[in-house]
Amino acid sequence: MQLPNSLVIATKALRRNKMQTALTMIGMMIGVATVLTMIALGTGAQNAIQDQVKAAGMNMLVVTAGNYQVKKEKPPDDAIEMSQRRNPEKGMRPHLQFVMFHPEDDPFAVHDHPVAKQRLGDSEAGLGAAATLSLDDAAMIRAVPGVQYAVEGIHENVHVGYGDTRWFTRVHGDGSSLPEVRRSWKFVHGGFYSERQERNKEQVIVLGSVVAEKLFGADNPVGRTVTLWKQPFKVEGVVTSSSWMVVPEAGDDQFDAVYIPVTTMQSLLNLSKLNDITVTTKSTGDVSRVAKTITPMLRQRHNIGANQADDFTVTTQASKSLMKGSLRPDVAQAVIGNVSGLEKVTLDQLGKTLDRSSRTMTALLGGIATVSLIVGGIGIMNIMMLSVTERTREIGIRRSVGAREHEVLMQFIYESVILSVVGGLLGIVIGVIASSAISHSVQWSTSISPMAIALSFGVSAAVGIFFGYYPAREASRVAPLKSLRFE
Amino acid sequence: MEPVISVRNLTKTYHVGEHQVNALRSISMDVHKGEFVSVIGPSGSGKSTLMHILGCLDQPTSGQYFLDGRDVSRLSDDDISLVRNEQIGFVFQGFNLLTRTSALENVELPLLYGKSNISAAERKKRAMAALDSVGLGARYDHHTNQLSGGQQQRVAIARALLNNPSILLADEPTGNLDSKTSIEVMDIFQALQRDRGITIVLITHEMDVAAYGSRIVSFKDGNILSDVSNESRRHAGGELQEFPAVVN
Incomplete structure (x- = not known):
């Protein structure tokens, strides 16, 4: 040409x-x-x-053991039955509806003993103490259609030691698929522990970058051994934030923390329950449906009767952020309680x-x-x-x-x-x-x-x-x- | 035989401020094929204006100019450009070569314009041939600033001849050259006329340069003063031999 x-x-x-x-x-x-x-x-x-x-968890929901929203206790045996006409949607025959009424709930009654609320404090809500979730629950959730990952979690505070250096931090006992859930993670050294190591309850550990820096400085800790509860743990990797928006710093829950297999943690601490299960869905629109599937399933597994409250809480990220946000807690609760498909609305707005x-x-x-x-x-x-x-x-x-x-x-x-x-x-x-x-x-x-x-x-x-x-x-x-x- | 150049009642008037300058006052003349016409006159005599009109660089105020029998005095810019490209070759006093450009690329310049679409290889071949004909084939890749004045003028001549023009217009071609190189350049002109029958119009104010032409037309105040055949024509070839041999 x-x-x-x-x-x-x-x-x-x-x-x-x-x-x-x-x-x-x-x-x-x-x-x-x-x-x-x-x-x-x-x-x-x-x-x-x-x-x-996305990493903040538009497709994430967390199942937490206990239910702090419920302040009612199972009625004692000597509870007085009272006929009630209220709450018509709850039963088929509103005129014959019976409600168990606790004598302590009578606002005019004067008691000579501390009432249940005063006796139990917050522990009745199950934050930490009333551990009700199990590994089997997690396995069942994992089998729910639409669920991508379900990661078990136990959270404690611990001293991590290396040589003479000790650092007080959070220890998370988690399933091996945690990195798939935490999308803004990046491994500086090594990687996460494997499913096989989790199954075999191996004493392996992944350090958050803050911990790694406190214990090892700039050195590569992979392959070294640190101690938790006087037990040796082999370092598998160091994790840090892959996003410039989240900078690891002392005191945060993700990178000033160490991660060990949940099975190892259970056997070492002689635990059988979990604090929470983090669930991600394959698509963000699926969160509500999956949450609705999980709730009855867990109720059934935990043998909770029809008129009893859940012993767990399913929190979607949307409602969580509402709770954390500037809204007054009571307003937020009202919103969460009354807006169905809240996360959808919020996702829409976010979008x-x-x-x-x-x-x-x-x-x-x-x-x-x-x-x-x-x-x-x-x-x-x-x-x-x-x-x-x-x-x-x-x-x-x-x-x-x-x-x-x-x-x-x-x-x-x-x-x-x-x-x-x-x-x-x-x-x-x-x-x-x-x-x-x-x-x-x-x-x-x-x-x-x-x-x-x-x-x-x-x-x-x-x-x-x-x-x-x-x-x-x-x-x-x-x-x-x-x-x-x-x- | 029909003349190559035929001008009839050619006038050119400039307006300088409020003054009206009559550069040409109704000139008529013919130039026939193979003639070597020297146009001579002092500055302001209108010879340069004539040269510009003959070269289609300027248009007359009135009158007609037939080049090869075609009236080119009122053509559009595109047409007149094509006439310059195909029928006219210029040689200027100041050489007018492109600086920082090799001799070869200067010579092949006319082939980049005009109607014909010539391949790069063909352009180079024809430009080399033209350079060879003025004895500069060996210096084809020299840039113009690496060439002497005489050599530059020969490059300009090679460029002017590339499209085999009807006329070769030379405007004071020896004005910037020493006497020996002037004679060399005139030798090339005479050889072109003699061997290839090229029609040449040479503009000069020096009588001894005009003397190389076969016909001398002298101008004064925009009029032709005299138009005579040159009886005592100088021959550059012979004069060159009298110069002591100097390595070029």
């Missing part, structure tokens, strides 16, 4: 002014590289936020918020990118304008040997397009390198999509044409005779 003559001419002309060509290309290159890096950082941040939201914020981000980036490219384009225009003046004689020479106006125009347009496109391509290369360098050195997540590359390329070509056109037209309009006389 034959290249257009104007393209050949433009290439030759650019080769004549190597320095100027190189400098202009560098200008364009820096512009495009900046734009691309910025887009990479922006989309990276956007993705990171989305990851965080919308995300959409809005990413649109804002995109608009911001687009604005910055536009300004940079306009600056780059004006740079090209400036150079081309200068070179039209500077190269008047060259134009005259070309016209005298028969170049048409159109051919001079095309030469100058091609020149600026070559400048901007080659500069743009180099900029893309530099931008890709720069963003991967940034994500490696500062641990910021960056993301370069083929779309961003195509866009940068297209825009740099467009800049070349747009800002090259005016100087090129000026060049083509120089009268041949005038340009030959120009000294």
